[in-house]
Amino acid sequence: MIKSTSAPKPLYRVGRDTFETDTARLQQALRRYEQGKGLIGGDPGRRPPPKHPSPLNQPPAFRLQTSRPAHLQALQNFLVTAPLEIEIGSGRGEFILDWAEQHPRRHFLAFEVKSKLTRRLRKQLQTRGLQNLWVSDDDARYALPRILPPNSVHVFHILFPDPWWKPKHQIRRLFVPPFVEILSILLRPGGILRIATDVPGYAEHMQTMLAAHPGLKPSQPDSIVRFAPATPTSRQVFCNDIHRPYQFIYYSKQPA
Ligand SMILES: C[S@@+](CC[C@H](N)C(=O)[O-])C[C@H]1O[C@@H](n2cnc3c(N)ncnc32)[C@H](O)[C@@H]1O
Numbered sequence: 001m002i003k004s005t006s007a008p009k010p011l012y013r014v015g016r017d018t019f020e021t022d023t024a025r026l027q028q029a030l031r032r033y034e035q036g037k038g039l040i041g042g043d044p045g046r047r048p049p050p051k052h053p054s055p056l057n058q059p060p061a062f063r064l065q066t067s068r069p070a071h072l073q074a075l076q077n078f079l080v081t082a083p084l085e086i087e088i089g090s091g092r093g094e095f096i097l098d099w100a101e102q103h104p105r106r107h108f109l110a111f112e113v114k115s116k117l118t119r120r121l122r123k124q125l126q127t128r129g130l131q132n133l134w135v136s137d138d139d140a141r142y143a144l145p146r147i148l149p150p151n152s153v154h155v156f157h158i159l160f161p162d163p164w165w166k167p168k169h170q171i172r173r174l175f176v177p178p179f180v181e182i183l184s185i186l187l188r189p190g191g192i193l194r195i196a197t198d199v200p201g202y203a204e205h206m207q208t209m210l211a212a213h214p215g216l217k218p219s220q221p222d223s224i225v226r227f228a229p230a231t232p233t234s235r236q237v238f239c240n241d242i243h244r245p246y247q248f249i250y251y252s253k254q255p256a
Contacts, residue, residue: 012238015163019201022167029171033178038171040113040139050137056115060134061122064143072147078134079148082107085155088140088174089113091234093121095159098231100125100133106154108133111140141179144186151188158195160235160246163202175206184215187253192223198239198246206249216251223250 029037041047044065050056056063059074067075083106087096090110100108110133112118118137125133136143164172183193193216197203210216227248232240239246 012235014242014244015199016165017200019163019165019199019205020167021170021205025167026170026176030176030178033171033176036142038176039142040172044138044142050115055119055122056137060125061118062134062136062138064136064138064146075134075147078107079109079152082132083154084109084152085157086140086144086153087111087157087159089158089161090121090135091117091160093117093124094237095157095231095233096133097121097124097128097130099157100130101128102229104132106132110135111138111143113137113139141174141182145182148186150185153186153191154188155192155194156183156187158193159233160196160198161202163197163199175202175209177209180209180213184213184253189253189255191253192219192226193249193251193253194223194227195249195251196233196236196246197249198235198244203247203249210249210251213251215254217254219250219252223252224248 036043047065049066050063055061057066057071059071060078062071062075064072085099085103085106085108087108087110090096090112093110093112096108096110100106110118110121112121112135115137118135121135125135158174161174162172164170170176187193193210195206197206211218236246238244
């Protein structure tokens with residue numbers, strides 16, 4: 001008898017096409033932003049520790065709450081010794097692994113809150129022998145302002161960020177005013193914010209927010225050429241396969 005093989009589970013779903021923002025509700029939630037409201041995984045101090053022995057407790061991976069001081073010192077050295085690019089929400093890591101391989105003189109840091117994906121990314125970077133990429137399963141929103149000084153990041157890549165459709169969840173979006181402010185502070189003058197999305201409402205929302213920021217300006221034509229050789233992410237491949245439109249948005253930090 002021939003066994004029936006079921007089709008592999010698709011990695012992504014299209015999701016909703018309605019993107020809602022309830023400004024009053026968002027303002028209310030933002031009052032508790034500094035206390036960690038909306039952090040993925042909740043209070044980082046109460047997050048279950050990675051299973052022991054976890055590769056996420058050793059370089060080139062880290063979790064701020066559980067990494068030892070010497071380990072964090074190694075991270076600090078890594079962050080300041082070459083031009084730095086950061087990906088937030090690296091998913092399966094197709095883009096960042098190839099990009100790091102293509103740019104051996106730059107340093108890279110990938111945040112992915114799903115620990116399983118971060119472990120997988122760590123394994124792959126070691127298989128490839130990459131020395132210029134660190135990974136973390138921290139919520140980037142929590143870790144970034146704690147590990148980096150202002151004006152230190154050359155490029156942020158935020159590719160197909162979760163839209164968090166419902167007003168109830170909008171505080172979990174990366175594109176809320178306090179996080180856009182953090183990105184703009186951490187970017188060095190001339191640094192690039194590279195974003196992609198296939199959610200038209202989210203694209204519009206991000207464009208409005210970025211255009212209103214006095215320290216940022218669009219950087220479309222130059223950036224399109226610079227990042228043309230980048231490997232597509234899983235979500236991008238999914239969109240290509242089903243002919244779903246998506247767009248890239250580029251902003252750069254204005255010189256002071
Ligand atoms: C829609 S997926 C896109 C993944 C990948 N960039 C791609 O294009 O295929 C968004 C990813 O971001 C991760 N993520 C969401 N919020 C995050 C945060 N605050 N810090 C780190 N990772 C985050 C999610 O776990 C998820 O894997």
